[in-house]
Amino acid sequence: MFCPKCRTEYVEGVGVCADCGVALVPEQSGEPTPEYVEFVKILGTFNTGDIAFLKSIFDEEDITYYFLGEHFNYVYPLVQPSLLMVRKDQADRADHGIRK
Numbered sequence: 001m002f003c004p005k006c007r008t009e010y011v012e013g014v015g016v017c018a019d020c021g022v023a024l025v026p027e028q029s030g031e032p033t034p035e036y037v038e039f040v041k042i043l044g045t046f047n048t049g050d051i052a053f054l055k056s057i058f059d060e061e062d063i064t065y066y067f068l069g070e071h072f073n074y075v076y077p078l079v080q081p082s083l084l085m086v087r088k089d090q091a092d093r094a095d096h097g098i099r100k
Helices: 048-060 070-074 088-099
Strands: 039-045 065-068 082-087
Touching: 039 088, 048 065, 048 082, 065 070, 082 088
Parallel strands: none
Antiparallel strands: 039 082, 065 082
């Protein structure tokens, strides 16, 4: 038995996916279609303290993000800022959280 959503395999006799809550199917269908997610830039910073603070806020609010170039902050001289990238559909919520 397989979950059609997360594709987890279950033993015979289980009827519902424990993670997704959907009914299991006897066989998996073809390869799953990857979800396309668009990200937008919210801000840029050279400050590692800003990065740590924003990560804690967005983790708490369950906002999907990443910092583009985060580890370049350890290189001297600083060439470019780390860019906070957030899912486009969560950008308004993220921007509001920053400006509180």
